[in-house]
Amino acid sequence: MKLAGRIALVTGGARSIGRAIALGLAREGANLAIIYVSHPEAAQETVRAVEALGKRARAVKADVANRAEVQAAVGEVETQLGPIDILVSNAGVQKRIFFLDLEEADWDWIVDTNLKGCYLVGQAVAARMKERGRGKIINVSSEAAGFPAQRMAAYCVSKAGITMLTKCMALELAQYGIRVNALAPGLTRTDLNRKDLDDETFYRMRVARIPLGRVMSPEDLVGAAVFLASADSDSMTGQTLQVDGGRGIA
Numbered sequence: 528m529k530l531a532g533r534i535a536l537v538t539g540g541a542r543s544i545g546r547a548i549a550l551g552l553a554r555e556g557a558n559l560a561i562i563y564v565s566h567p568e569a570a571q572e573t574v575r576a577v578e579a580l581g582k583r584a585r586a587v588k589a590d591v592a593n594r595a596e597v598q599a600a601v602g603e604v605e606t607q608l609g610p611i612d613i614l615v616s617n618a619g620v621q622k623r624i625f626f627l628d629l630e631e632a633d634w635d636w637i638v639d640t641n642l643k644g645c646y647l648v649g650q651a652v653a654a655r656m657k658e659r660g661r662g663k664i665i666n667v668s669s670e671a672a673g674f675p676a677q678r679m680a681a682y683c684v685s686k687a688g689i690t691m692l693t694k695c696m697a698l699e700l701a702q703y704g705i706r707v708n709a710l711a712p713g714l715t716r717t718d719l720n721r722k723d724l725d726d727e728t729f730y731r732m733r734v735a736r737i738p739l740g741r742v743m744s745p746e747d748l749v750g751a752a753v754f755l756a757s758a759d760s761d762s763m764t765g766q767t768l769q770v771d772g773g774r775g776i777a
Contacts (some may be wrong), residue, residue, distance in 0.1 A: 528556030591644030636720030697765030713771025738773030
């Protein structure tokens with residue numbers, strides 16, 4: 528097992544991509560904590576699934592855009608499970624809104640959750656990793672970081688920001704043995720976009736842009752996440768790993 532004995536924290540780990548990555552890390556030997564802000568039943572289901580794999584697991588409720596809640600949650604995880612070795616900043620939201628109708632409140636909600644959340648959780652965990660001289664941080668970006676999309680301005684900007692934040696974190700934290708990389712999924716069926724993908728016209732339009740010709744599942748991202756969390760990627764930092772069915776070359 529590549530992650531035996533490690534402690535991993537996954538934000539947004541209750542459902543979809545976060546849940547799949549949490550279970551993937553557990554299958555490689557990691558004990559898991561997840562941070563969630565809604566869907567407590569799903570959070571507990573993820574905990575039970577990790578425990579069924581023979582690993583310890585905890586679910587902690589916190590808003591990743593709130594510094595006080597983040598600090599309390601990270602402290603609780605380390606008290607209950609031990610020092611965090613791996614952080615996956617996955618918590619994210621989206622909402623399709625035409626730019627001229629985009630309200631400030633919606634902009635703040637999307638950018639604060641997606642980008643500010645990576646900053647706050649990353650800072651809280653990295654401060655503890657620094658004292659131990661090691662750690663792996665994976666920020667979940669998106670193919671949307673490099674491709675503008677209709678009615679997705681706030682989301683695309685937030686994901687582009689994660690790509691640059693990853694580089695800046697990697698540059699400054701390398702001296703402490705902390706590797707920081709990003710994982711950029713392509714079109715993946717999740718709870719956030721299920722309604723869009725159920726629209727046949729939208730589905731056909733999007734799949735036509737993907738060289739491999741299919742929408743991914745959250746499980747398609749697990750291998751890349753395990754790679755970035757393990758010693759296999761020890762010589763990588765500041766990179767964004769695209770898992771997008773070839774969308775980036777189309």
